Amino acid sequence: MTTSLTSPAATADDHGPHYKWIALSNTTLGMLIATINSSIVLIALPDIFRGIHLNPLEPQNTSYLLWMMMGFLVVTAVLVVSFGRLGDMFGRARMYNLGFLIFTISSIFLAVTWFDGSSAAIWLIFWRVIQGIGGAFLMANSSAILTDAFPTEQRGLALGINGVAAISGSFLGLLVGGVLAPINWHLIFLVSVPFGVLGTIWAYLKLEDTGVRKHAAMxxxxxxxxxxxxxxxxxxxxxxxxxxxxxxxxxxxxxxxxxxxxxxxxxxxxxxxxxxxxEPLFNLHLFANRSFTFGNIANLMASIGRGGLQFILIIWLQGIWLPQHGYTFEKTPLWAAIYMVPMTVGFLLIAPISGALSDRMGTKWFTTTGMVITAGTFAALVALPVDFSYPAFAIILLLNGIGMGLFSSPNRAEVMNSLPVDARGSGSGMMTTFQNAAMVLSIGLFFSLMISGLATHLPDTMQSGLVANGVPDADAAQIAQLPAVAVLFAAFLGYNPIEMLLGDQLNGIPDASRETLTGLDFFPHLISSPFADGLSAAFTFAIVCCVIGAVASLFTNPRKSAVPEPARSTMPDVRDSGEPSPAPLAELVDADTRPGS
Missing domain, CATH: 1.20.58 (Methane Monooxygenase Hydroxylase; Chain G, domain 1)
Incomplete structure (x- = not known):
């Protein structure tokens, strides 16, 4: 079978000097609403489950809780490579536009959920999966569209701004969800609809396929x-x-x-x-390129290291620190999002700057320094007491955001610049797959380390604390043997765990003891020591990942671009000619290994 590389009838330059900024603004909007929706559900889960009259802590409902959190990430991790390949074959803008449409339709169906119970949970999970399909189209093709539209010397800035939207959206989702969900949980899905409609129409009217297409069999x-x-x-x-x-x-x-x-x-x-x-889905020849290989290793390690951080910080704030400082459990989701803002600020300040500077100075030292700083912030979090001083906590989160900002934009630019022009969609999809799969893996590993730490010491601590406050020995022993994950989820969801666990048994306890058990201090003090053990294990693992990411970054190509750019407006149009490509793929991939390249 003969495969041909084909150039479009029009290039980015043919659409005028402003086209690249149109592409940047639209893809940034797409990435922003996609990543906001990846996290907005996390902070709104208590209101969603109360709204559909389902207790997420009952054993039969735990799977609903998990898939509501993880379904979107799993779907995007699985599909981005395939959708990136479709973009290479049939047009990146076309696939991106389709993703915007799917995302908007699914948001409408999520917002109009009208029934209760397990049926509502299944409905929400189903449409979250469909929303993830739309998000996968957006994520797989946005970087490729920008790489096609921008010249090499401006790509770091463009990809940096797009990366800011991608990562800051996950933090903004927490804040938006925390504000809207208490008003009405339907609003967390409805808020995406006008932006989705605007973005879809705008994309269909303005975005054009300007990159090389590769016609191939699936x-x-x-x-x-x-x-x-x-x-x-x-x-x-x-x-x-x-x-x-x-x-x-x-x-x-x-x-x-x-x-x-x-x-x-x-x-x-x-x-x-x-x-x-x-015509493979994963073009393994791309790994012959040093920048692509080590850039993806660094991205994978960074994503594993920081992927579960958001969850751990939410549990830390909602389950321990905020109640100890007078916040009721019902209000902790919103305030947890507010107190995590310094991380977002650090990232927003640095990511575009590092992307622009890396265009001129190269990427290696930005990515390496970013990973070293991030590792240092994890070490600082391990050293921080569970009942910390907030200014110290805020400074650590700010530095963590700065470290991620220094790494993220130059790393994405390094990987995308290393790709041949006909493999940008699939290469971007591969990078996003590693990142999203690492997020799911990270959440599983972080939760496992936390649960291991809790399971070792929490049962004895809980039993002695309950007995000391008037709970009968038999009841205290039974409650203390409940799975640690139930306690973890209760804290994560902003419930009062002791009130949830004791239930009707509170009626037989003296009033003073009942007030102590269900107050804001008992559970945080009870869980602080076991939580610190799990926290130390999880963040030590994150430090190791960041150090590996820093070392991998040192092995990326020292130059600003690993693959020479073709002429942007002089390539002949051979779209349907069936003629072989003038430059074989392997030759382009190995461009960084040629003498004098």
């Missing part, structure tokens, strides 16, 4: 094995943090082990298939 075996393998692994991780039998977690469950082992074997088969098909 790698069906690669798509199937990749999707099945990755879904199995991510599902295994999702259910691994749930209790199984007498175990605090489900890592020994036959279902979890089957998913993890089976998924890994299917992914191994996927790698073999990709080396034998003519």
């Amino acid at each position: 790698d069906w075996w690669g798509n199937v094995t990749f999707a099945v393998g990755l879904v199995a692994v991510l599902v295994g991780i999702t259910y691994g943090i749930q209790p199984y039998g007498d175990s605090a977690m489900g890592w020994t469950s036959p279902m979890v082990l089957s998913c993890l082992i089976g998924g890994t074997l299917v992914l191994a088969a996927f790698v073999v298939i990709e080396t034998r098909v003519a």
